[in-house]
Each structure stands twice: as structure tokens, then as C-alpha cells.
Amino acid sequence: MRPIDPIGATATPAQPDLNLLRTFLAVYRSGSFTAAAQLLGLSQPTVTTQIRSLERQTRRELFERLPRGVAPTAVADELAARVAAPLDALAEATGHGPRAESRAEPVHLAGPAELLSTRALPALAPLVTEGVRLRVATGLTEPLLDELRAGRHDLVIATSRPRGRTLSAVPLTDEEFVLVAAPAWADRVAERPAADGPAALHDVPLITYAEDLPIVRRYWRHVFGRRLNCRAAVSVPDLRAVLALVTAGAGFSVLPRYLCAGELASGALVLLDAPEDAPINTGFLVQRPGTSDNPHVTLVRDRLLEAGRSW
Numbered sequence: 001m002r003p004i005d006p007i008g009a010t011a012t013p014a015q016p017d018l019n020l021l022r023t024f025l026a027v028y029r030s031g032s033f034t035a036a037a038q039l040l041g042l043s044q045p046t047v048t049t050q051i052r053s054l055e056r057q058t059r060r061e062l063f064e065r066l067p068r069g070v071a072p073t074a075v076a077d078e079l080a081a082r083v084a085a086p087l088d089a090l091a092e093a094t095g096h097g098p099r100a101e102s103r104a105e106p107v108h109l110a111g112p113a114e115l116l117s118t119r120a121l122p123a124l125a126p127l128v129t130e131g132v133r134l135r136v137a138t139g140l141t142e143p144l145l146d147e148l149r150a151g152r153h154d155l156v157i158a159t160s161r162p163r164g165r166t167l168s169a170v171p172l173t174d175e176e177f178v179l180v181a182a183p184a185w186a187d188r189v190a191e192r193p194a195a196d197g198p199a200a201l202h203d204v205p206l207i208t209y210a211e212d213l214p215i216v217r218r219y220w221r222h223v224f225g226r227r228l229n230c231r232a233a234v235s236v237p238d239l240r241a242v243l244a245l246v247t248a249g250a251g252f253s254v255l256p257r258y259l260c261a262g263e264l265a266s267g268a269l270v271l272l273d274a275p276e277d278a279p280i281n282t283g284f285l286v287q288r289p290g291t292s293d294n295p296h297v298t299l300v301r302d303r304l305l306e307a308g309r310s311w
Contacts, residue, residue, distance in 0.1 A: 018087075022087060071168070077170075114240055141160055167286050173282070206234075209236070219254045243259055
């Protein structure tokens with residue numbers, strides 16, 4: 001991070017006035033100086049001057065200038081997290097903010113169907129009762145991120161960190177992958193010699209999320225250090241369906257622990273392996289810089305990040 005004004009670096013930074021912070025928040029939320037100027041009723045040069053003034057006062061770069069718009073730096077993310085709620089509350093109290101909940105647009109959230117259904121949406125239920133409206137879409141990470149860049153979504157839960165710097169990504173949760181089967185299959189596998197290792201599963205049907213076995217192949221490489229030479233007996237693009245099939249005794253699979261925790265606790269499923277270093281995948285909450293001036297986007301984002309710490 002480059003310092004903006006190294007001269008007098010030992011002096012106490014001046015406190016930015018509210019106008020500079022309001023302009024900063026408008027740029028942060030809209031993603032460009034031009035859009036912020038329109039929101040604030042200012043000229044684009046005035047917005048640029050105010051942001052430069054704030055950067056001199058903080059002695060840090062707040063936005064990376066892009067061919068189209070700007071991207072916030074980590075310093076800007078921290079500053080926005082500190083000032084957004086107080087500024088929104090002040091705007092509402094003075095009659096310049098969203099005073100009626102019904103005026104806020106719906107928040108467009110997207111991500112994996114399984115994580116949305118079992119974790120994210122239940123965590124957002126209190127916000128819904130308070131008037132937040134949601135429009136939810138499901139799908140694979142890369143197409144959803146493309147749609148996010150195009151403005152179709154406000155927030156995306158991604159199974160990998162997006163490439164480039166045009167999107168703001170914050171770690172949301174870690175998911176551990178586990179190798180599981182119903183007790184009857186687990187008993188049959190346990191009868192094989194320990195030396196057989198993963199080969200003991202050779203005759204057990206594999207239930208998987210996709211034909212190219214992405215989750216299972218990753219488990220094999222990470223835990224067993226070898227390639228998986230196996231074809232799926234069933235391929236279904238919904239991990240909840242995979243869970244249902246495995247629980248019903250159709251075969252074995254690799255699943256996120258959060259998705260099958262109840263079945264493992266009840267004994268409906270059994271761990272076939274318990275490695276000290278289980279495969280972990282980090283999920284990210286992704287947002288376009290300045291996706292929306294809708295305050296409910298911030299409410300949803302903050303609630304998900306808070307809930308994600310306990311997932």
C-alpha cells in the first residue's frame with residue numbers, strides 16, 4: 001500500500017469532515033467517481049478532489065483507479081466498515097436516507113444451492129422479518145461471478161477466490177470434506193484388509209456431484225496422494241441429493257461435513273476415513289465495488305460474515 005503523503009508522517013492525521021466521508025462512501029458503494037457525483041449532486045472533479053483530500057488526510061490510497069471505475073483497497077474496506085452504519089443512521093435521522101424499509105430494493109444473493117439452503121438463508125431469516133427482501137439464485141461459482149460483474153447480483157457466495165481485482169472478496173467460511181457411506185457399506189469395507197487402503201472401496205458404488213468427480217478427486221489427491229480411478233454410479237448436480245442417496249445405502253461419496261453433520265451424529269452415515277489433515281475449501285463472500293447504494297446489501301453482507309464465523 002503506497003503512502004499518499006509521506007511529508008510529516010509523524011504528525012497526527014487530521015480528522016476528515018463528514019462531507020469527505022459521505023463522498024467516500026458514495027464512491028465505495030457506486031464503484032466510480034462519476035456515479036458518486038450523480039448520487040451526490042456534485043461535479044465529477046469535485047468528487048475526485050474530495051477523495052484525494054481524504055487520501056492525503058489518511059495517508060493511504062483508498063481506491064485503485066481502473067479503466068472503468070475504481071476498486072477499493074483494503075484500507076477503504078476497513079474505513080467503509082467503520083463509517084457506513086453511522087453515516088446511514090445520520091442520513092436517515094436528518095431525512096436524507098432511506099426512511100421506509102419498503103423503499104429499499106431487494107438484495108440479489110447467489111451461490112451454491114446447498115450452502116444457501118442450509119446455512120446462508122437461515123442466517124438471514126431475522127433480516128427478512130425486519131423487512132429485508134431477498135432474490136436468490138443458485139449455480140456454479142464462475143458463471144455467478146460473471147453475472148455479478150454484469151450487475152445481475154449484489155452478493156455471491158463463491159467456492160473459490162475470484163481472479164483479478166475487480167471484485168471484492170472476503171473469506172466467509174471453511175468447509176471440511178469427509179468420506180462417508182451408510183453403516184452397511186462401512187461394515188463391508190471394514191472387513192477388507194487395512195493394507196487395501198482406498199482400494200477397499202473399489203466395489204462400492206460412487207455417488208458424485210459431477211461426472212468429472214471434482215470433490216472426490218480432490219479428496220483422493222489430498223488424503224491418499226494418488227489419482228482416483230473410478231467411475232460414478234450416479235452423478236447428480238446437487239449435494240443434497242448425493243447425501244440422500246448415500247444415506248439410503250446407494251454407495252459412498254465425499255461431502256462437506258456441514259451438510260452431513262446430522263447424519264453422522266445420528267449414525268445414519270459413517271466416516272470411512274478420518275485423516276489428520278482433511279481437505280478444506282474456503283468459501284468467499286464476493287461483491288462488486290459499490291454494487292449498490294441499497295443499505296440492505298450492507299445488512300445482508302454483514303450478517304453473513306458474522307454468521308459465517310460459526311459455520
